[in-house]
Amino acid sequence: RINMDATLETSEETGFYDRNAAAKLHERIEKRQQVLAEDVERRKEARQSQSVAEEKSEYFVSSFNAERAGIQELLSGCSGADRPTVTQKLEEATAKMTQLQKFLNDSMIFLSQYQIRVAQGALQKLQASLNETREEALPKKKFAFRSRTKAAENVSDSPPPPSSETVSSGVTKVDEATISAQTGFSNISNESLTMTSEEIQSRDVLLTHLTNCKVRLYGSPSTLHLKHITACEVLCGPVATSVFVDHCSNSVLGLACQQLRTHNTTDTQVYLHVTSRAIIEDCRGVSFAPFCWSYPTLDQDFAASGLDQDRNNWSQVDDFNWLAAGTPSPNWTVIPEADRKTAWDP
Known part of the structure; x- marks a missing residue:
């Protein structure tokens, strides 16, 4: 605790306390308390922001993996199926791939660089698997x-x-x-x-x-x-x-x-x-x-x-x-x- 009386200046000529010094001291104390309060609030907001980002990141990972598994299941279902069924599954898989890419694009703002690289690599492999399945099940004439x-x-x-x-x-x-x-x-x-x-x-x-x-x-x-x-x-x-x-x-x-x-x-x-x-x-x-x-x-x-x-x-x-x-x-x-x-x- 600051001893206000001990820090007040005394005029050598009059012997009275300097009222201006007391006012300045009060002002410094109030400013310091305000700074401390703002710092506490910033720390609180940072913890809340980090918590929200972590929750969003966890949601992205779980949702991304679930959608990727669904696409892989569609591609697996093409094996041995007739042409109309294969065509339908490939169209559905292609649409889901587009949605999954958009999901990643929209989530990049809160993902880490490592998470982005992992997701992009997974999408690349999934796209290659989709192309391979299409070539095997619905081969095109070479040109x-x-x-x-x-x-x-x-x-x-x-x-x-x-x-x-x-x-x-x-x-x-x-x-x-x-x-x-x-x-x-x-x-x-x-x-x-x-x-x-x-x-x-x-x-x-x-x-x-x-x-x-x-x-x-x-x-x-x-x-x-x-x-x-x-x-x-x-x-x-x-x-x-x-x-x-x-x-x-x-x-x-x-x-x-x-x-x-x-x-x-x-x-x-x-x-x-x-x-x-x-x-x-x-x-x-x-x-x-x-x-x-x-x-x-x-x-x-x-x-x-x-x-x-x-x-x-x-x-x-x-x-x-x-x-x-x-x-x-x-x-x-x-x-x-x-x-x-x-x-x-x-």
């Missing part, structure tokens, strides 16, 4: 991409099947991992390539083995795959689900999507709009900035894709090769504002 010399010419939907890896007509067989893609460009150099909304809307698009090309994809595809892209500039309208980039180098990409997965990519700029978190693996020299490409029907394509135009996590990047907590990954950077590209087409 090939044909090289094009005209900019706006897209891949034929039903080309003749190739007899070998490369046939005399110039048709190149696409690897097994990407035969589900339905349209795109392949094996082209030094060209300007364009596809319209009618050509790519709600379809899977594959760009592979392109060198020094300028690509413009107007519309909202379902997915986008980029493989073996060198010294290219690729701009694409809003992708409803995921963009997969593999073996890309010295390129500039403009992408809007729900999820971005980038592998084996070097010295590439990505102008990105992503509603979850971008993922890189086995990459170096990758840099990011906000998506800034625009064309007349962009808003309509965002609406068609279902992406939230006001939610962009372009700078939230998870590097699966860099798990050191609290230390930024050296494999990616943010493009300085002064160095960002703003004009794309004349």
